[in-house]
Amino acid sequence: MFARAKCDFLRSHRPIPRDAIPSTIYTAADIKTFGATGAARMDLQHRNNVKVMGDGPSTLIFSHGFGCDQSMWRYLAEGFTDRFTVVLYDLVGAGESDLEAYDREKYNSLAGYARDLNEIIDHYARGPVIVVGHSVSSMIGTLADRQAPGSIAAHIMIGPSPCYIDTDDYVGGFKLEDIHSLLDILDSNYLGWSSTMAPVIMGTPGQPALSEELTNSFCRTEPDIAKQFARVTFMSDNRQDIVGLATPTLILQSTDDLIAPLAVGDYLHAVLPNSTLCLVANVGHCPHMSAPSACSEAMENFLSPWIGEHVN
Numbered sequence: 001m002f003a004r005a006k007c008d009f010l011r012s013h014r015p016i017p018r019d020a021i022p023s024t025i026y027t028a029a030d031i032k033t034f035g036a037t038g039a040a041r042m043d044l045q046h047r048n049n050v051k052v053m054g055d056g057p058s059t060l061i062f063s064h065g066f067g068c069d070q071s072m073w074r075y076l077a078e079g080f081t082d083r084f085t086v087v088l089y090d091l092v093g094a095g096e097s098d099l100e101a102y103d104r105e106k107y108n109s110l111a112g113y114a115r116d117l118n119e120i121i122d123h124y125a126r127g128p129v130i131v132v133g134h135s136v137s138s139m140i141g142t143l144a145d146r147q148a149p150g151s152i153a154a155h156i157m158i159g160p161s162p163c164y165i166d167t168d169d170y171v172g173g174f175k176l177e178d179i180h181s182l183l184d185i186l187d188s189n190y191l192g193w194s195s196t197m198a199p200v201i202m203g204t205p206g207q208p209a210l211s212e213e214l215t216n217s218f219c220r221t222e223p224d225i226a227k228q229f230a231r232v233t234f235m236s237d238n239r240q241d242i243v244g245l246a247t248p249t250l251i252l253q254s255t256d257d258l259i260a261p262l263a264v265g266d267y268l269h270a271v272l273p274n275s276t277l278c279l280v281a282n283v284g285h286c287p288h289m290s291a292p293s294a295c296s297e298a299m300e301n302f303l304s305p306w307i308g309e310h311v312n
Contacts, residue, residue, distance in 0.1 A: 041123045048089040048116060049096040052124060054081035058153070058306040059125040061087040063117060065135030065159070065286075066233050067198070067218040067226065069095025073132075075292035080299075083307050087124050091137070092116065093225035102225055110136070110236055114143035121151055128153035128306050132299075134288060135159050135259065139238045145247055153306065155249040156299060159285050160268060161260045162238040170239070171263040179234050186230055194218035201259060203284020210289055242271060249275040250302040252295055254282040276302060 044050055049070065060080055062073045070088040077086050090097040091113055106112035117140055121129050129152050131141035138160030145152045164172045165179055174182075186193045198215035218226070249272050253265035262279075269277040278298040282291040 044120055044123055047092060047098045047101045048120060049098075050120060050124060051088045053077070053086040053088075054084055056080075056082075056084035056086075056127075056307075058127040059085040059087060059121075059129045060303075061089070061117070061120065061125065061129060061131050063089070063131060063133045063137035063140060064091065064094065065133075065137055066229060067094075067194070067201075067214065067221060068134065068286075069217060071095070072134075072213075072217070072286070072289055076132075076288045076296060076299075079296055080303075084130075084303075085124075085126050087120065089120055091140075091229075093229060094221060099222060099225070104228065107228065107232070109232060110140050110238070111143055111147070113137075113140045114147055117141065117144040118148050118151060121148075130154040130156060130303065130306060132156040133158065133160070135161070135285065136233045136236075139236065139241070142238060142241050142245060145245065146241055152247055154302075155247055156252065156302065157249060157268070158252045158288050158295065159254060159257060159260045160251060161264045162242045162268065163236070164234050164259070165237070170267065171261065173259065173261045173264065174234075183227075183231055183234065187227055190223040190226060191219055201285045202290070203254075203256070203258070203282070203286075204290040205283070207290055210286070213289075214286070239271075242268065245272055246274055248302075250298065251275055251277045252287060252298055253277060253279050254284060254287050254291075255279050256283040257285050259285040 051070065062070065062077055064070055064072055069090050073088060077088060080086055092107065093099065093102045117131070131144070131152055133141040133155065135158070138155070138157035139162060141152065141155050145155070161172060163170065164174050165176050166172050166174065195215055198218050199211035202211045202214045204210050251265055251268050253260065253262065255262070265277055269275050280287045280291050280294045280298070282294070284290050288295050
């Protein structure tokens with residue numbers, strides 16, 4: 001079965017602390033208390049490494065992007081635990097998820113990840129659900145919304161893109177041959193690709209620790225899983241899924257993002273009838289890590305309808 005990949009240089013680097021992400025609040029003893037529902041929760045907790053913080057009347061579910069895991073939300077998520085129930089999880093194949101649960105057929109499209117998200121919503125969410133998706137998880141959230149209409153009250157999309165490939169009437173940021181070349185290099189030398197691409201994706205030349213963290217995260221991912229997920233991510237075209245989606249949506253767009261250029265944010269804002277586009281002064285594809293204060297401020301404004309009255 002799958003074994004987690006490691007880069008040689010990881011042995012000489014201390015991991016970045018994850019103290020901000022607590023252990024799950026569920027234990028094996030909860031099965032006796034919750035019965036079948038509790039058992040299902042435990043299965044999901046094991047599969048997706050689900051963690052829950054806070055007990056607010058509405059739920060924020062944070063879903064990470066390609067090559068990442070839930071620890072990368074630590075700059076943002078904790079600031080909402082006093083008013084929301086906050087759910088963190090790892091996509092299957094990432095972070096501390098159960099690699100035995102990785103099914104190549106299921107996860108050969110983003111729809112499989114969307115089904116997982118809906119299961120997590122069913123078992124862990126309380127009240128209205130707002131999905132915070134980074135990059136490809138913005139589209140996973142969209143598909144989850146389409147699969148179960150009404151289950152998601154709002155979306156917060158950070159660096160989203162419904163399609164990475166340029167067409168005659170759409171700017172995605174890449175030509176088809178560029179994506180093929182990127183995937184070919186990834187197939188032939190995944191660890192080398194990770195070491196080269198992670199700093200480019202992160203940007204933030206003044207914050208080298210963030211680039212190193214993303215590189216390490218890429219290298220911890222099992223290569224065969226990462227290769228398939230990269231192909232699914234970069235070759236997907238979710239424009240038909242996104243057009244006309246009426247769920248309130250906040251689009252957080254970096255002002256300089258190689259992966260999701262400004263034209264993509266403008267496109268999404270135009271086709272999502274209840275969307276708000278917020279530009280974050282940031283270089284790179286991960287503003288939730290490199291510009292968390294700006295992201296948090298925009299989220300606070302957008303989330304005001306779902307903040308409980310009992311909160312000071």
